[in-house]
Amino acid sequence: MSEQSKKNSYEELQKLRHSAAHLLAHALSELYPDTKLTLGPPTPDGFFYDCLPTKNFKLEDLPKIEEKMHEIAARDLPLTHKQISKDEARKIYADNKYKLELINGIAADTVGLATQGSFNDLCKGGHVESTGQIKFFKLTAISGSYWRADKNNDALQRISGTAFLTEEDMLADERRRAELDMYDHRRLGKQLDYFSFHGEGAGFPFFHPKGKIVLNELRKYMRSILQEAHYKEIETPIMLSDELWRNSGHYDFYKENMYFSLIDEKSYAIKPMNCPGSILLYKERPRSYRELPLRLMEFGKVHRHELSGVLHGLFRVRAFTIDDTHIYCTIDQIEAEIMTNIGIITKVMKKYGLDTIKIVLSTRPAKAMGSDEMWEKAISGLKNALEKAHLKYEVAHGDGAFYGPKIGFEFIDSMGRGWGCGTIQLDFFQPENFDLKYVSSDGSLQRPVMLHQAIYGSLERFFGAILEHYKGHLPFWLSPVQARILTISQEQRPGAQELFTFLKSKNVRVEVDTSNDTLAAQIKNAQMDKIPWMLILGKKEISEGTVTIRYANGKQDIGVSQDKLITKINELIAE
Numbered sequence: 001m002s003e004q005s006k007k008n009s010y011e012e013l014q015k016l017r018h019s020a021a022h023l024l025a026h027a028l029s030e031l032y033p034d035t036k037l038t039l040g041p042p043t044p045d046g047f048f049y050d051c052l053p054t055k056n057f058k059l060e061d062l063p064k065i066e067e068k069m070h071e072i073a074a075r076d077l078p079l080t081h082k083q084i085s086k087d088e089a090r091k092i093y094a095d096n097k098y099k100l101e102l103i104n105g106i107a108a109d110t111v112g113l114a115t116q117g118s119f120n121d122l123c124k125g126g127h128v129e130s131t132g133q134i135k136f137f138k139l140t141a142i143s144g145s146y147w148r149a150d151k152n153n154d155a156l157q158r159i160s161g162t163a164f165l166t167e168e169d170m171l172a173d174e175r176r177r178a179e180l181d182m183y184d185h186r187r188l189g190k191q192l193d194y195f196s197f198h199g200e201g202a203g204f205p206f207f208h209p210k211g212k213i214v215l216n217e218l219r220k221y222m223r224s225i226l227q228e229a230h231y232k233e234i235e236t237p238i239m240l241s242d243e244l245w246r247n248s249g250h251y252d253f254y255k256e257n258m259y260f261s262l263i264d265e266k267s268y269a270i271k272p273m274n275c276p277g278s279i280l281l282y283k284e285r286p287r288s289y290r291e292l293p294l295r296l297m298e299f300g301k302v303h304r305h306e307l308s309g310v311l312h313g314l315f316r317v318r319a320f321t322i323d324d325t326h327i328y329c330t331i332d333q334i335e336a337e338i339m340t341n342i343g344i345i346t347k348v349m350k351k352y353g354l355d356t357i358k359i360v361l362s363t364r365p366a367k368a369m370g371s372d373e374m375w376e377k378a379i380s381g382l383k384n385a386l387e388k389a390h391l392k393y394e395v396a397h398g399d400g401a402f403y404g405p406k407i408g409f410e411f412i413d414s415m416g417r418g419w420g421c422g423t424i425q426l427d428f429f430q431p432e433n434f435d436l437k438y439v440s441s442d443g444s445l446q447r448p449v450m451l452h453q454a455i456y457g458s459l460e461r462f463f464g465a466i467l468e469h470y471k472g473h474l475p476f477w478l479s480p481v482q483a484r485i486l487t488i489s490q491e492q493r494p495g496a497q498e499l500f501t502f503l504k505s506k507n508v509r510v511e512v513d514t515s516n517d518t519l520a521a522q523i524k525n526a527q528m529d530k531i532p533w534m535l536i537l538g539k540k541e542i543s544e545g546t547v548t549i550r551y552a553n554g555k556q557d558i559g560v561s562q563d564k565l566i567t568k569i570n571e572l573i574a575e
């Protein structure tokens, strides 16, 4: 499809979805006349309408509403649009304070009104010609929302749906949704016994033995990569006094998301970020230029209060671990540090089969601290690093934080979804704020620059993301159970035990199927558990001292010797 026709069909689709939102509102007005309709825009995935209903809508109500939408669509009502005076509009919406607020908020003298049959809606225009053109649509969800997305305003209900130009498009979308649902990490996490959530701690994940192995492997790999790049690992406390958070500025800007507690009658906060702890450690003694760049890394567990409505499996939790590095360096060292960072981020994501799709450099905003010279030097350092790494990037002019520019990375997964992880944030503020210094080569005291870097970001979120990305089939090195030994009959059990002991001694995560199931059933179970390798032992294998490897994709290697098995395993782990 050409760029132009892609654009045209996107516009057509948005028109359709906009019209479908009117259709939904029309259906609501006929079924539940006292419902207060507010706003209903098209979205990249479909459309929604927010309303204040007289009854609490539930999922069971959707088919009835959908049926009404089809009925109105079949009336094939022409859609017309005209400008009317605000007074006229106020008369139409005299009993709807939301619509009145919208009308009063419009600067022009007139407002747009869309009409289909006896139903009117405020609207800027851009519809299909008649309701009959809205054929392929579906209502998908009911959720809570707030008037104008402000939680201090009235709580509303949002009905969401999706609409397509063709039936094929709608079916393809249904398949995609089914796939996303099937590989939802919350479902996989339960099925594979990796993690769970409990009402006693909403948003605080519990990792089961198998899930903890995965988390540990994620850490181990990151640790090895960072040690190679001369990062030093530290650990700072979970709780620190309020005073620190007031000094760092988090208290003022982030108080709502922080948890507090008293210790010896003094108020403490559980850390929502790791930076202040790292800074205290830096300040613990005088630092020399010889120590710079000082790269202090920590798997820092942070707690942040998120609203219960936004919690979502491992993607949005209230406690998570960041692979958080703070680099203290001179402004001239920035470029080299960024070069290293970029190298690490791209290497790590490649390891997980995630391709980079977008790199964004955010530059100085209108309101910023620090001198022009500092900003110019820093930004040219970031640019040079990106260019030397031959990476394409976008510049988000003025999008940086007031305290420094930033590079953000986005990756694409196997289901075509983008994931923002990997950020490098420069910080001129905290070194100033905490009066950080180092002794330069001429003996004078100088101010270092600080760099915040996270590669996975939240380990928990990253775990959830790759679990979906791999559709539950984690690669060999990451799998909590790498191999399961299956036997054709009880006779091979002693042999299975020997192989188990041998592989254990080679640090392979292995288990034996001790059920009395048939081989076919054992294979099926191993597949359900998404175990990368099944090691099958029969009479022939035992007498030859070999094993048959059956891979998760169904392929087999027959007659593999123990030596060869270990070589293969080591190759896989080294990959």
Ligand SMILES: [Zn+2]
Pocket: 018, 019, 022, 114, 122, 123, 124, 125, 126, 127
């Ligand atoms: Zn409209």
Ligand SMILES: [Zn+2]
Pocket: 273, 274, 275, 324, 326, 452, 453
């Ligand atoms: Zn930080």
